[in-house]
Amino acid sequence: MEIYMNMPSIGIPTDKFNAGTEKNAELYEYYYQMHSNVFLAYRQDISEDINTAKLSLRQKRSGFVSPLVSEQIKSSRLDAMDFDYLFDCSSTATVEGPALTYCLAKNIGLPSIKPIALNGQAGTEFAQCLQFLDSDTLFRNAVCVLNQFVSLPDTRQVENGYALADAAVATLLSNKYIAGFSRFKIVSSVLKQYKHISEAVVSAIEKAACHSIDWVIIHNHSESYSTNLLSPLTSRKIHQRKEYGQANFGCGDVFVTLDDLCKKQQIAGQNVLLYMIGRYGTVACIVLEAIIQ
Secondary structure (H helix, E strand, C coil): CCCEEECCEEECCHHHCCCCCCCCHHHHHCCCCCCHHHHHHHHCCCCCCHHHHHHHHHHHHHHHHHHHHHHHHHHHCCCHHHCCEEEEEECCCCCCCCCHHHHHHHHCCCCCCEEEEEECCCCCHHHHHHHHHHCCCCCCEEEEEEEECCCCCCCCCCCCCCEECCEEEEEEEECCCCCCCEEEEEEEEEEEECCCHHHHHHHHHHHHCCCCCCEEEECCCCHHHHHHHHHHHCCCEECCCCCCCCEECHHHHHHHHHHHHHHHCCCCCCEEEEEEECCCCEEEEEEEEECCC
């Protein structure tokens, strides 16, 4: 099945990107960036209102993402009934609260859409989304959201990697080319899991290498991961973003870098390899063909 993707909309709450060290209960009510050392300090200040804070975080998360999705839908000029699925891909640690995906569907004016939540891999959820769509012969259009919001009571620790950071990405996927809107064609998608990252790197890249690759974008996970990936990719152009260079945006990370690449290079007619890193040795390679408008 052919799948087309438009230019993703990127949202990064920059006003909260560097969380201050001042102890302020109001900070819990907003999306903010959390470095592991700062997290340990804030954790000592959790009050009895933490459940209220979690509920507020959930509501504000949906409020931050909704405008990005609405922008995509408006630009596509598609009707609400033209959409089959809403994929809510998230690297955010699961916490108690309202059903986020259903709330998002309602907020973007698509209450009859089929909402599907994908999470748990912290990087490869988009590839799982593509696998699902590839198996559905009746698929027409889908909304795909990729997001990560780090907030209490998230207890994930950053070990030898870049700090987890907040970002939301929204894009539309279609089974046909939409003139003036579709920017990429999904050429291939490979999802692998191995015990050793070196095996996963070689296998996934070899599978994608049957296609001509002009640019490579690597998940900004850690310096060590980037080093392991660069050696088998030396013959290609590697694009690494300078802005937010020490931040890991989870399952939306490669799309932040893709947006940066498109702003700095003319890539129409070229193929871009997105390399995503998930948990437990899971990796994904997705090849995009930048469509000549």
